[in-house]
Amino acid sequence: xxxxxxxxxxxGKLQGSxxxxxxxxxxxxxxxxxxxVGSETDLPKFQGPLYLADVKNCGEYNPDVHKQLLLDTxxxxxxxxxxxxxxxYGWDLAPRLAFALKASxxxxxxxxxxxxxVAPVCNSKLRRKVASxxxxxxxxxxxxxxxxxxxxxxxxxxxxxxxxxxxKVEFCGYExxxxxxxxxxxxxxxxxxxxxxxxxxxxxxxASLAKALKGEYGASRPVVDAEWAEHNRQVGTTGQTxxxxxxxxxxxSGAIQHLAGMKKSEFVVAINTDKDAPIGEVADVLVVADxxxxxxxxxxxxxxx
Amino acid sequence: xxxxxxxxxxxxxxxxFKINGAGSWYDSGDLAWRMNEYDEYAVEQAVQxxxxxxxxxxxxxxxxxxxxxxxxxxxxxxxxxxxHVADDEFFKKDSxxxxxxxxxxxxxxxxxxxFTGMQSQDRGSGQVGVIIAEMLGIPSVTTIxxxxxxxxxxTVKRELEGGLKAVxxxxxxxxxxxxxxxxxxxxxxxxxxxxxxxxxxxxxxxxELLNVSAHQETTSLFFPEKKGGGLVLEGEAGDVADKxxxxxxxxxxxxx
Ligand SMILES: Cc1cc2nc3c(=O)[nH]c(=O)nc-3n(C[C@H](O)[C@H](O)[C@H](O)COP(=O)(O)OP(=O)(O)OC[C@H]3O[C@@H](n4cnc5c(N)ncnc54)[C@H](O)[C@@H]3O)c2cc1C
Numbered sequence: 001x002x003x004x005x006x007x008x009x010x011x012g013k014l015q016g017s018x019x020x021x022x023x024x025x026x027x028x029x030x031x032x033x034x035x036x037v038g039s040e041t042d043l044p045k046f047q048g049p050l051y052l053a054d055v056k057n058c059g060e061y062n063p064d065v066h067k068q069l070l071l072d073t074x075x076x077x078x079x080x081x082x083x084x085x086x087x088x089y090g091w092d093l094a095p096r097l098a099f100a101l102k103a104s105x106x107x108x109x110x111x112x113x114x115x116x117x118v119a120p121v122c123n124s125k126l127r128r129k130v131a132s133x134x135x136x137x138x139x140x141x142x143x144x145x146x147x148x149x150x151x152x153x154x155x156x157x158x159x160x161x162x163x164x165x166x167x168k169v170e171f172c173g174y175e176x177x178x179x180x181x182x183x184x185x186x187x188x189x190x191x192x193x194x195x196x197x198x199x200x201x202x203x204x205x206x207a208s209l210a211k212a213l214k215g216e217y218g219a220s221r222p223v224v225d226a227e228w229a230e231h232n233r234q235v236g237t238t239g240q241t242x243x244x245x246x247x248x249x250x251x252x253s254g255a256i257q258h259l260a261g262m263k264k265s266e267f268v269v270a271i272n273t274d275k276d277a278p279i280g281e282v283a284d285v286l287v288v289a290d291x292x293x294x295x296x297x298x299x300x301x302x303x304x305x
Numbered sequence: 306x307x308x309x310x311x312x313x314x315x316x317x318x319x320x321x322f323k324i325n326g327a328g329s330w331y332d333s334g335d336l337a338w339r340m341n342e343y344d345e346y347a348v349e350q351a352v353q354x355x356x357x358x359x360x361x362x363x364x365x366x367x368x369x370x371x372x373x374x375x376x377x378x379x380x381x382x383x384x385x386x387x388x389h390v391a392d393d394e395f396f397k398k399d400s401x402x403x404x405x406x407x408x409x410x411x412x413x414x415x416x417x418x419x420f421t422g423m424q425s426q427d428r429g430s431g432q433v434g435v436i437i438a439e440m441l442g443i444p445s446v447t448t449i450x451x452x453x454x455x456x457x458x459x460t461v462k463r464e465l466e467g468g469l470k471a472v473x474x475x476x477x478x479x480x481x482x483x484x485x486x487x488x489x490x491x492x493x494x495x496x497x498x499x500x501x502x503x504x505x506x507x508x509x510x511x512x513e514l515l516n517v518s519a520h521q522e523t524t525s526l527f528f529p530e531k532k533g534g535g536l537v538l539e540g541e542a543g544d545v546a547d548k549x550x551x552x553x554x555x556x557x558x559x560x561x
Pocket of ligand 1: 237238
């Protein structure tokens with residue numbers, strides 16, 4: 001079986017997700033080639049052919065141009081599978097390619113069982129096996145679902161590629177997240193508020209527990225989107241990545257994008273009314289309770305110690 | 306402006322799911338249904354655009370009879386008309402087929418802008434919006450967290466990882482897929498809920514719009530193996546708090 005791995009480049013740097021792609025190729029035991037719109041200054045440690053387009057000419061985000069480069073590469077490589085990361089780059093580009101190739105796309109693959117990709121359903125409460133009926137299949141991989149067992153040391157064999165294609169959209173630049181305020185990455189205890197807090201006033205309950213534990217309070221995305229907490233308190237793929245000694249998730253279901261930001265915490269306590277909430281998978285202790293009742297009681301007891 | 310917003314009805318994610326008899330999807334009995342969260346932002350943005358530029362806003366939803374309840378919410382939020390693509394088997398269709406149905410409907414309507422959610426909460430494929438745009442040959446931008454329309458051009462911010470955003474411009478007609486936090490979806494008011502009841506809600510059988518075959522099939526649905534296996538504490542709050550404190554004393558240094 002042949003795979004084409006699509007690596008990504010952002011702000012002049014190769015993205016670490018390339019390791020997931022290589023681990024995937026290792027796991028399925030395929031003959032792999034790699035594609036990158038990047039530059040020779042930051043190359044993947046990949047042993048094999050690398051089809052490299054110059055990011056200066058092709059842009060970091062220019063889906064139509066990247067799609068054409070991929071189509072040209074696929075015509076040469078003739079892969080059975082084209083593999084992306086399930087990232088803002090991958091989920092934007094993969095369906096465009098799938099349409100052009102009349103190929104099946106399986107999104108956010110977490111595993112491959114007997115050659116069939118497995119994808120999460122309903123916030124990871126369920127999984128499904130998805131069989132493709134087309135000659136080429138396109139996969140996007142959930143971040144971290146495939147890990148490299150050892151640091152790779154390969155050196156790619158570069159084949160330069162280019163295209164005259166132009167894009168339909170114009171990339172005008174990046175905008176950095178605003179910084180300043182609390183720095184969660186420095187906190188040794190984080191107590192996070194999820195949508196389960198119900199209303200903004202209940203942030204106070206979470207903040208009190210955080211204070212009693214001499215930590216900071218964080219939040220899941222809906223709480224930040226609703227402006228109940230500042231963005232620098234958001235934990236997850238589009239917020240902070242934290243690894244405190246203790247992480248207490250209150251009213252947080254445990255979506256993959258949240259877990260990505262906190263799963264390296266040393267000890268995780270979850271407080272949730274739903275015993276089946278996916279946060280239970282990463283929690284050392286799951287307290288099945290209404291946080292509005294339970295958290296104040298816990299806080300008082302800790303204060304009294 | 307002629308605007309289309311595509312929505313999906315999904316189960317409440319806090320539901321207790323069961324696998325259906327065929328082992329291929331979740332059982333639809335005993336579930337509470339709601340509008341896909343991402344689509345609420347799509348509807349809100351579409352309504353805001355319509356309020357600004359005038360014109361006509363259609364909401365489209367594929368599914369069985371029950372999805373009309375969710376469509377009524379979109380109508381009460383400010384959509385002008387509804388198109389219900391009647392399909393009892395919609396849960397079996399892959400993203401490609403769903404996109405083909407919508408593109409087939411849209412191709413003769415000359416929509417200036419099409420809004421979708423960036424993904425559905427149940428399948429999370431994140432493909433339908435982009436494929437519709439590719440089928441119609443119009444530009445699309447995914448995962449937007451900011452939207453401005455001016456002078457027949459949209460300026461949007463795409464959300465990337467770690468809080469970084471990319472500013473993108475595209476001419477209309479265009480399609481955008483909406484990310485959480487794009488705006489603050491409004492709650493339908495009672496008068497608007499009443500008004501929505503009188504709005505046009507057309508039903509089209511899916512067979513009239515479907516002319517492709519699926520690229521893939523869900524062969525089985527199952528519960529993931531429980532790996533975590535952490536301790537579960539339940540019971541009287543005071544007792545549980547005492548137990549938890551003892552565990553924290555034993556296993557962590559934070560209460561030292
Ligand atoms: C591209 C992308 C990036 C994202 N980035 C992030 C990110 O960086 N960070 C992030 O957090 N999310 C992110 N998300 C969103 C993520 O997918 C989830 O939607 C989000 O994490 C859900 O937040 P939540 O757990 O607070 O809310 P929900 O999923 O709604 O869960 C609420 C939980 O509270 C529980 N609950 C309800 N009432 C109570 C109560 N009284 N007591 C106790 N428990 C209760 C419920 O059982 C449920 O488990 C991203 C999504 C996408 C698509």
